[in-house]
Amino acid sequence: MLGGFLAQLLNGVQYGLLLFLISSGLTLVFGVMGVINLAHGSLFMLGAYLAFAVTGAALPLWLALPLAVAGGAVLGGVLERTLFRRFRTREHLDQVLLTFALILLFEEARAALFGNDFHGVPVPAALDFSVPVFGGFAYSAYRVAVLLGCLGVAALLFWGIERTKLGSAVRAAAEKPEMLQLLGLDAQRLHTLVFAAGTALAMLAGALAAPLYSVFPGMGDGFLIISFVVVVVGGVGSIAGAFWAAMLIGLVDTLGKAYLPGVAGLAVYALMAGVLLWRPAGLFGRA
Amino acid sequence: MSPPVLQCFGLTRRFGGLVAVDDVSLALASGALHAVIGPNGAGKSTLANLLSGELTPTSGTLQLDGESVTGWPAWRMARAGVGRSFQRTNIMRPLSVQENVRLAAQARLTPPTRLWRNAAKEAAPQIAARAALERVGLGAEAARKAGALSHGQQRQLEIAMALATAPRVLLLDEPLAGMGPEESETLAALLRDLARDHAVLLVEHDMDVVFRVADQVTVMVEGRVLLSGTPAVVRGSAAVRDAYLGQAT
Amino acid sequence: MVIASRRGHLLLGGAALVVALLPLVAGAYVLQLVSTALVMALFALSLQLLVGGTGLVSLGQAGFFGLGAYAVYFVQGKGAAASLLLTLPVAALLAGLAALAVGALALRTRGFFFLMTTLAFGQMLYFLIHDAPWAGGADGIFVQRPNFGLFGLDYVPARRDRPAVLLWTNLALLCAAYAGLVVVMRSLFGRMLQGIKENDHRMQALGHNTYAVKLVAFVLAGALAGVAGHQWAMTEAFVNPELLGWHRSAEALLMVLLGGLGALHGPLLGAFAFIGLNELAQLVTERQRLVEGLVILAAVLLLRDGLAGLRWRSRA
Numbered sequence: 001m002l003g004g005f006l007a008q009l010l011n012g013v014q015y016g017l018l019l020f021l022i023s024s025g026l027t028l029v030f031g032v033m034g035v036i037n038l039a040h041g042s043l044f045m046l047g048a049y050l051a052f053a054v055t056g057a058a059l060p061l062w063l064a065l066p067l068a069v070a071g072g073a074v075l076g077g078v079l080e081r082t083l084f085r086r087f088r089t090r091e092h093l094d095q096v097l098l099t100f101a102l103i104l105l106f107e108e109a110r111a112a113l114f115g116n117d118f119h120g121v122p123v124p125a126a127l128d129f130s131v132p133v134f135g136g137f138a139y140s141a142y143r144v145a146v147l148l149g150c151l152g153v154a155a156l157l158f159w160g161i162e163r164t165k166l167g168s169a170v171r172a173a174a175e176k177p178e179m180l181q182l183l184g185l186d187a188q189r190l191h192t193l194v195f196a197a198g199t200a201l202a203m204l205a206g207a208l209a210a211p212l213y214s215v216f217p218g219m220g221d222g223f224l225i226i227s228f229v230v231v232v233v234g235g236v237g238s239i240a241g242a243f244w245a246a247m248l249i250g251l252v253d254t255l256g257k258a259y260l261p262g263v264a265g266l267a268v269y270a271l272m273a274g275v276l277l278w279r280p281a282g283l284f285g286r287a
Numbered sequence: 288m289s290p291p292v293l294q295c296f297g298l299t300r301r302f303g304g305l306v307a308v309d310d311v312s313l314a315l316a317s318g319a320l321h322a323v324i325g326p327n328g329a330g331k332s333t334l335a336n337l338l339s340g341e342l343t344p345t346s347g348t349l350q351l352d353g354e355s356v357t358g359w360p361a362w363r364m365a366r367a368g369v370g371r372s373f374q375r376t377n378i379m380r381p382l383s384v385q386e387n388v389r390l391a392a393q394a395r396l397t398p399p400t401r402l403w404r405n406a407a408k409e410a411a412p413q414i415a416a417r418a419a420l421e422r423v424g425l426g427a428e429a430a431r432k433a434g435a436l437s438h439g440q441q442r443q444l445e446i447a448m449a450l451a452t453a454p455r456v457l458l459l460d461e462p463l464a465g466m467g468p469e470e471s472e473t474l475a476a477l478l479r480d481l482a483r484d485h486a487v488l489l490v491e492h493d494m495d496v497v498f499r500v501a502d503q504v505t506v507m508v509e510g511r512v513l514l515s516g517t518p519a520v521v522r523g524s525a526a527v528r529d530a531y532l533g534q535a536t
Numbered sequence: 537m538v539i540a541s542r543r544g545h546l547l548l549g550g551a552a553l554v555v556a557l558l559p560l561v562a563g564a565y566v567l568q569l570v571s572t573a574l575v576m577a578l579f580a581l582s583l584q585l586l587v588g589g590t591g592l593v594s595l596g597q598a599g600f601f602g603l604g605a606y607a608v609y610f611v612q613g614k615g616a617a618a619s620l621l622l623t624l625p626v627a628a629l630l631a632g633l634a635a636l637a638v639g640a641l642a643l644r645t646r647g648f649f650f651l652m653t654t655l656a657f658g659q660m661l662y663f664l665i666h667d668a669p670w671a672g673g674a675d676g677i678f679v680q681r682p683n684f685g686l687f688g689l690d691y692v693p694a695r696r697d698r699p700a701v702l703l704w705t706n707l708a709l710l711c712a713a714y715a716g717l718v719v720v721m722r723s724l725f726g727r728m729l730q731g732i733k734e735n736d737h738r739m740q741a742l743g744h745n746t747y748a749v750k751l752v753a754f755v756l757a758g759a760l761a762g763v764a765g766h767q768w769a770m771t772e773a774f775v776n777p778e779l780l781g782w783h784r785s786a787e788a789l790l791m792v793l794l795g796g797l798g799a800l801h802g803p804l805l806g807a808f809a810f811i812g813l814n815e816l817a818q819l820v821t822e823r824q825r826l827v828e829g830l831v832i833l834a835a836v837l838l839l840r841d842g843l844a845g846l847r848w849r850s851r852a
Contacts, residue, residue, distance in 0.1 A: 093587060097789060097790055097793055098832070100789075104826070104829035112823075236648075266664065269656060272653070273641050276642070276645065341741070362742075377737065382734055386727070390727060390742060394744050402725045403724070407722065
């Protein structure tokens with residue numbers, strides 16, 4: 001019983017960390033560029049299918065991780081330069097429809113390349129065992145690896161944003177766009193960089209998640225919407241907000257599904273409703 | 288002087304560590320023009336926002352006709368008779384000048400009764416809008432698009448919109464900002480005229496105008512009231528000269 | 537928002553007449569297609585009240601559309617057909633109540649956050665129907681078409697007449713909804729919506745309780761989407777959770793954009809264009825999504841004022 005609870009707790013934390021990787025990109029891109037990207041979930045899906053392709057070619061899964069980061073950075077850079085840059089000042093409706101079109105095109109590409117079936121992605125052999133954690137209770141080593149990996153990325157992200165010159169530029173851009181000019185920073189390059197980083201994070205999350213959730217059509221949708229809930233709960237453009245909201249939602253969703261199966265699907269939305277009533281600007285947002 | 292219409296006591300507003308408005312008390316009476324001056328960042332606009340319900344005070348209270356209205360949202364304050372204009376022109380740019388002011392006048396209707404009536408057939412707001420436009424001297428521009436007006440005219444439109452809500456209190460946040468000397472002259476005359484039947488709070492930078500039109504002047508520095516008195520008293524104060532007038536000129 | 541001129545309304549009326557006379561010449565397939573287009577037009581029209589009318593971009597409108605469709609199932613269950621006079625108000629009421637709950641929360645946020653919040657709550661409704669044991673299952677369920685019963689006098693159209701009767705019903709409801717929205721947009725309430733669209737903050741400072749006004753618009757739009765959903769169930773005799781999914785919300789936004797944000801009648805044109813393009817795409821390729829994606833890209837990049845921007849319009 002206690003062991004089972006601990007496992008669910010770890011699952012919740014691991015799911016929350018994965019959500020953080022996805023939603024941090026979403027909230028950064030919105031905070032810095034003011035762009036809403038519905039196709040962010042599709043980028044996550046691309047990462048997962050990349051992992052599927054890599055393991056399908058009998059290559060080790062870990063190879064997919066740098067590929068996802070590098071591929072995401074390149075893809076994100078290209079998307080920003082060709083499309084998103086031109087839509088920064090457009091209305092929300094245009095941004096919504098543009099990125100909805102991207103979802104359709106990504107899904108079509110996915111269907112053309114991989115078909116419409118579910119595919120499992122094997123856990124790497126080196127991590128295909130259970131770690132004894134606590135009195136006779138064991139936990140999947142791959143999940144532990146994902147958990148630690150996500151934590152590492154999150155730490156790197158916090159360090160980058162809080163401690164580097166680039167990070168302070170990102171924070172300045174999110175809080176006061178006109179500050180960039182004063183600081184003599186190149187806003188366009190910063191946008192490309194932030195978008196590329198957001199894309200890389202989403203694809204990395206997808207590659208890490210592939211063995212846990214398998215890969216299937218439209219898999220990005222569910223993650224996209226939960227990421228939106230994370231951003232709403234956490235507050236605008238706040239990385240710390242995204243982190244704690246992601247953890248909270250990861251835990252609420254996982255524990256809800258485990259212990260209250262009847263209402264679990266609604267638990268995270270009820271949480272969002274509560275936050276909107278209590279603090280409409282989000283837990284970490286400025287009122 | 289008539290009794291105060293809008294009054295605040297110990298009004299304070301903090302933003303994080305910054306105290307933008309610190310323990311400010313003042314009273315606005317009908318028929319009087321009360322000017323608030325002070326250097327940039329003295330908290331004048333924040334004070335206007337607190338009085339109009341745009342911001343809620345961290346502490347302190349607000350009274351309208353002796354009743355507490357602390358914490359009322361802006362729309363409720365406006366409906367209770369507190370009209371305002373903004374420092375940065377704040378209008379419905381794509382709509383016509385007439386429609387901008389008509390929407391202001393419409394806020395005065397009791398909605399549920401006539402909400403679904405054709406707006407074009409509802410005469411009262413149209414007439415009120417017309418009158419407000421005439422009063423600020425924009426009568427000839429009614430049909431133009433608000434965004435197409437000159438800067439000075441947009442400032443006048445701001446005031447017309449505030450007027451059309453039939454307020455008893457007018458909070459005017461730097462209505463003269465960016466106006467030419469001739470336009471300023473006209474507007475100063477209008478301010479005097481408005482002060483005859485309204486309680487007016489004027490936040491303003493232009494000292495000449497302030498000392499000419501104000502009945503009472505409050506000097507704010509770093510969120511606090513440095514001095515409050517008649518223009519003659521304020522002009523003669525050494526403290527004010529040191530804190531503000533000296534450094535401004 | 538622009539309302540069509542007298543001449544524009546004559547043209548719209550003429551188009552409605554042409555649609556009404558279609559059963560004289562067209563076969564069942566075409567009638568069914570046009571019926572669907574009329575339902576989608578009604579759905580997109582409900583969204584236009586928010587997007588074009590109030591400046592609120594909602595991505596949860598399909599949730600209310602789907603609830604309206606499911607109202608037919610909730611009233612009838614697996615049993616016999618009920619009267620339209622019962623199911624239609626229930627659909628509008630159910631969708632309107634859901635919109636009241638969602639709107640009351642979502643309208644506490646603005647812009648981008650409003651969009652995300654409506655999307656999330658829309659998906660919540662989707663999951664609710666998808667997972668609930670009382671909602672007919674994840675794969676959807678067949679329903680009886682509501683009939684035209686009035687105090688025991690039931691009119692059930694003969695199978696042969698059914699496509700025509702459905703088309704006329706959908707057309708009548710669309711015309712009524714459009715006329716109703718013309719009245720709304722011209723009213724004092726409509727003027728408030730327009731002011732809020734241009735400058736919500738200023739409207740508050742003038743003494744308008746914009747939150748309440750927006751909530752009324754949101755509920756009206758939700759109820760109207762419910763009516764559209766009801767007509768979908770009546771036309772297709774089938775409901776499934778996908779009706780509530782957010783892709784459908786996005787498609788409704790696309791119809792609004794295709795038709796033009798600036799005009800009340802835009803979504804009518806947009807819906808017919810969307811259904812027409814879909815039909816064409818089906819003839820040409822199996823890759824529907826590719827076509828739809830490219831059409832959206834073209835529309836967003838090229839068609840700034842929508843189809844309604846092309847001609848005959850006047851200010852309200």
